[in-house]
Amino acid sequence: xxxxxxxxxxxxxxxxxxxxxxxxxxxxxxxxxxxxxxxxxxxxxxxxxxxxxxxxxxxxxxxxxxxxxxxxxxxxxxxxxxxxxxxxxxxxxxxxxxxxxxxxxxxxxxxxxxxxxxxxxxxxxxxxxxxxxxxxxxxxxxxxxxxx
Numbered sequence: 001x002x003x004x005x006x007x008x009x010x011x012x013x014x015x016x017x018x019x020x021x022x023x024x025x026x027x028x029x030x031x032x033x034x035x036x037x038x039x040x041x042x043x044x045x046x047x048x049x050x051x052x053x054x055x056x057x058x059x060x061x062x063x064x065x066x067x068x069x070x071x072x073x074x075x076x077x078x079x080x081x082x083x084x085x086x087x088x089x090x091x092x093x094x095x096x097x098x099x100x101x102x103x104x105x106x107x108x109x110x111x112x113x114x115x116x117x118x119x120x121x122x123x124x125x126x127x128x129x130x131x132x133x134x135x136x137x138x139x140x141x142x143x144x145x146x147x148x
Contacts, residue, residue: 005051005052005055008051008055008112009108010051010105010108010109010112011048011051011052011055013104013105013108014047014048014051014070014105015048016101017044017047017074017098017101017102017105018044018045018047018048020098020101021040021044021077021081021098022041022044024084024089024090024094025037025040025041025044027089029088029089030089033087033089036080036083036084036089039076039080040077040080040081040084043073043074043076043077043080044073044077046069046070046073047070047073047074047077047105048070050066050067050069050070050073051066051067051070053066054066054067054069054070058122058123059120059121059122059123060116060117060119060120060121060122061116061117061120063116064112064113064116064117067109067112067113067116068113070109071106071109071110071113074102074105074106074109075106077098077102078098078099078102081095081098081099082095
């Protein structure tokens with residue numbers, strides 16, 4: 001598992017998606033349809049934000065829960081972009097590109113969720129830091145939780 005958020009491929013992909021969506025929201029058509037733009041922007045912001053917040057959680061189950069929220073926000077962005085295409089704010093080709101990128105990101109989120117569900121580590125990140133601290137202390141006795 002990655003030690004830093006930026007090492008997660010799914011986070012990198014979410015930021016690429018975020019940038020692409022944020023770029024189209026600068027178009028004049030979205031300035032005229034502020035409610036739709038705000039809905040897309042809020043959901044778009046939620047995708048990487050939930051990955052980031054989940055990464056800092058103490059258990060795999062908690063992290064996976066935040067990833068589910070990211071997946072839901074991603075689905076909302078795609079749905080709103082479909083509305084955008086229907087009213088002519090983006091082209092059909094642009095929509096297909098966002099759908100493809102969104103589908104890839106959704107599968108990646110799903111894969112990470114499955115991995116976390118299977119590993120179900122209860123002490124994310126803290127185990128390694130304890131091991132590093134122990135490197136300079138007396139070793140633990142085998143099979144016991146006390147020091148010599």
